[in-house]
Amino acid sequence: MGIIVDVKCSSFVLPTTEFPDALAALKSLAEVCPEELHEPADTLAAADLVGAFAAEGWVSEADGEGLTRLWYGGDKSPPDSDEEWPRAFIAALAPFASSGSFQIFFDGELAFTFAVKDGELTDTLDPDDDDDDHTTS
Numbered sequence: 001m002g003i004i005v006d007v008k009c010s011s012f013v014l015p016t017t018e019f020p021d022a023l024a025a026l027k028s029l030a031e032v033c034p035e036e037l038h039e040p041a042d043t044l045a046a047a048d049l050v051g052a053f054a055a056e057g058w059v060s061e062a063d064g065e066g067l068t069r070l071w072y073g074g075d076k077s078p079p080d081s082d083e084e085w086p087r088a089f090i091a092a093l094a095p096f097a098s099s100g101s102f103q104i105f106f107d108g109e110l111a112f113t114f115a116v117k118d119g120e121l122t123d124t125l126d127p128d129d130d131d132d133d134h135t136t137s
Contacts, residue, residue, distance in 0.1 A: 003075075003076055003077075003106050003107050004073075004074075004075055004076075004105075004106070004107050004108065005072065005073070005074055005075070005076060005077050005085075005104070005105070005106060006071075006072070006073045006104075006105040006108075007070075007071055007072040007073070007086060007102055007103070007104050007105075008071055008102070008103045008105070009069055009070045009071050009100060009101060009102045009103075010069075010101055011068065011069065011099065011100060011101060012060075012067055012068065012069055012070040012097060012099070012100035012101075012102075012116070013066065013067065013068065013097060013098045013099045013100065014066050014067040014093065014096055014097040014098075014100075015065060015066040015096075015098070016062075016064075016065060016066040017066075018066070018096035018097070019048065019049045019066070020049075021095075021096050022049055022092075022093050022096040022097075023046065023048065023049045023052055025092040025093065025095070025096065026043055026046075026049070026052045026089075026092055026093070027043060027044050027046075027052070028092070029043075029088060029089065029092045030043040030044045031044070033088055035078060035079075035080035035081055035082075036078060036081050036082065036085065036086075036088040036089060037056055037078055037089070038055075038056050038057055038078050039055050039056060042055035042056075043055045043056060049067075050062075053070070056072075056089070057072055057073075057074050058070055058071070058072045058089075059071055059072070067097075070100070072086065084112065084123075086102075086104070087114065087121075087123065090102060090114050090116065090121060091121045093116075094116045094119055094120060094121040095119045096119070097116045097119065098116075098117075098118060098119070099116060099117055099118075100114075100115065100116035101113070101114075101115050101116075102114040102115070102116075
């Protein structure tokens, strides 16, 4: 049994017009870093962005404008993924999103947070120390 991973996202704004590019970015991630995904082959085969999310166990909410929420809950991250999973997944989507805020919990404990603003990903590895915020690429 693995570590329980819960990714909570109170908001994630990704306009519908960006769906094709966001899907292409996830498919590129599946090709370049398959270890960051649970089912890279299913992500590559996905016909649309929501299908790619579903292939990886992510759930999304949308309105007429685009995605408004994204979250994940499972008993583990992909077996060979980076210890900061799901950073690569969110980073692939960041250039196409206008905003988002993610909290990543391991076994119920807040491990780190990510934020997306105007297409850039920022992360805080220590949730108790706001001075550790930095932009990533």
